[in-house]
Amino acid sequence: MRTPVESGDPRIEPAGFRRSLGEFATGVTVITTSLGGISYGMTSNSFASVSLEPPLVLWSIRRESTSYAAFESCSHFAVHILADNQIDLSQRFARSGADKFSGLDCQAGLGEAPLLDHVAARFECSRSQAYDGGDHLILLGEVQRYCRYDRPPLLFAKGRYAVAADHPETRVFDIAGIVPGQDGGEERVLSNLMIRAYSTVAARLETGRKSAGLGLTLMQARLLRAAATSPDKTLEDLLPELLLDFNASQNLLSSMIALGLVAVDGEARMRLTGAGEESLKAIIAHARANEELLFQGIPEDDLATVRRVLAGIVSSQTGGPARATA
Template structure:
């Protein structure tokens, strides 16, 4: 990754005015963040050319027509998979389910080893098809259109399938899941009661994600109150850079739970704050101010955890720490 250019700080917006505004050419990160306000699903588009499978994460997928059944998506011209997708005759759209964030992150990275040790079957044109998705569309490519720095690919859906699974969503630069809006609940219908057995029976990964969400929300509120001046994602990037010194942004993606473009926005913001630098090899380094800031964040997090976790037996917390530490160690 090339060094991130310095960005001019944006003036604070009025309380009821826009957070950011302007022309796209004046500041692409702000324009990209504004586009991120439109929530989308997450797909992995796949194809095969000369017997070689290709795949990439995309949220540009959209339905065009029911009759004939047409869909489209777009690929960045600088993508390493551009030549393959621009030459393919068929492609498949794998609409990811809520628990397939790891699959999204795998195909958001560049590299030739995306399909290593990954189970899949072949659909039309030998395009890879994944199991446990929310939906899937096998398409014959029909047309391609110039889309500026992207190429827009249109395809006619030849077969489709849908499963009883919740989709994975992406909004505001982060992954999300769908929940019913409170205004859609029927007034005469009582809210369902929490089922302790349902919580106990959930997979550990789901419980860990839910617990993290609760803790992260409390910590972010605390950071704002304490005047630490960083968002959750900025703090997470600093902590990742502190844990893995000299890593590239691509290396840090698994720690950020964001796609590359959203992570780049976060990186640019902390570069602008003088907390990190990016060298000519794309390696991220904390500055002296960044080191001091992350130490303050860690100290604040520990204090906040003591308040948040009070009432939980110490032996239970110790057991939880041991389990989580063992899980983390298994990645190496």
């Protein structure tokens, strides 16, 4: 594509600048420290490795953060690379508040920095240097201890959470879709197949939406559906369904309000506007048309079974009735 989707001066158009930065996929970390007997923690995706000799890492903290004073003065901090099943932990530490560690079983690490469990990797660091970074402070840490676990990492890209999958050009499958040399391997794990199937369908619908001129991104369409399915819910209520952190969700909601598709009342409850309902109807009609093409050749009995199974999974988690029928 020769023509950019958006461009400009980041000082004049900061929202577009942030979306452009979001094209760079990162991992998700929670950084913790302790100061004066009080534990502090925050979610960050600015983490990066710097040097092997000496072992140095860096990350940055916004100067307006409520935890800024603690990290500016701390002697040690711990960096936790989250595993792909820890979205709830990411969202917990992305919010402001004094009870972030409530209910968590944390050990005390170097400098009394709290250590979180079940992560993909962890680095305990002594604070080495701090550098001015505009509206952020860049913190350099020397790694004193590290540990790594056999867990896939949580990723963040384009304003939403993601999981890692091998690029199709780097993997070779047999006709059944099983990795050669394995007795089924990860391709027999149902959750992995569901993730890959969802990615295939979502990519097809995203391409179709653009070519059909519907004008909404995948995440905007997801917010429309979520607001329609659960009217009068707040943005925070819908975070588990959106799979976004709170800040990214706020940006998404702001874009929908600006388009006149979603309205928010004085108690932060969301509802679709008339234009939003019409847009959602167009999206659903487009999705059905694309599904007919995407699933052609698959027996209707098989599709009915998939609908029942997926509806059953959803109802078991939400407590609501399953809507799919045979």
